[in-house]
Amino acid sequence: MSNSIRRQAILRLVRDRAISTQSELVDALREEGHDVVQTTISRDVHELGLTKVRAPSGRLVYAAPGADDADRFRAIGVAIRRYATRVEHAGPLVVLTTPSGYASALAQAIDEGGHPGIAGTIAGDNTIFVAPREGTTSRSLSSELGEHLTRI
Numbered sequence: 001m002s003n004s005i006r007r008q009a010i011l012r013l014v015r016d017r018a019i020s021t022q023s024e025l026v027d028a029l030r031e032e033g034h035d036v037v038q039t040t041i042s043r044d045v046h047e048l049g050l051t052k053v054r055a056p057s058g059r060l061v062y063a064a065p066g067a068d069d070a071d072r073f074r075a076i077g078v079a080i081r082r083y084a085t086r087v088e089h090a091g092p093l094v095v096l097t098t099p100s101g102y103a104s105a106l107a108q109a110i111d112e113g114g115h116p117g118i119a120g121t122i123a124g125d126n127t128i129f130v131a132p133r134e135g136t137t138s139r140s141l142s143s144e145l146g147e148h149l150t151r152i
Contacts, residue, residue: 075112083099
């Protein structure tokens, strides 16, 4: 297998999965039929410039350098689908509801996502208040965030 094919597979895997260690990356590549050893993956990780970022779950995972806004917004959508049960606008705020204990993880994912229309979040146990930035209405933001709940 060529370096190029293996490295393309690595970039796809770290984009599509939460991979935290080189060992997990080796296992994922082997599952796909790539015959690799940890020392080769260590060199690939270095040469590809992979970095560790905090995933919505709180785990540090590999990410390609220079992840763009689309990747960050996709991460917000994934976290909303995973944790949120309801999204609604309430006056100047957007309110997201989660099962008990999940609001903090979702709020962190939203904050890390860097959405240009969101100034910040406040999380309780199962409720998050999202403050829209000036120029963004709570109605339009709740509609945008709520669309993630209907996507599969």
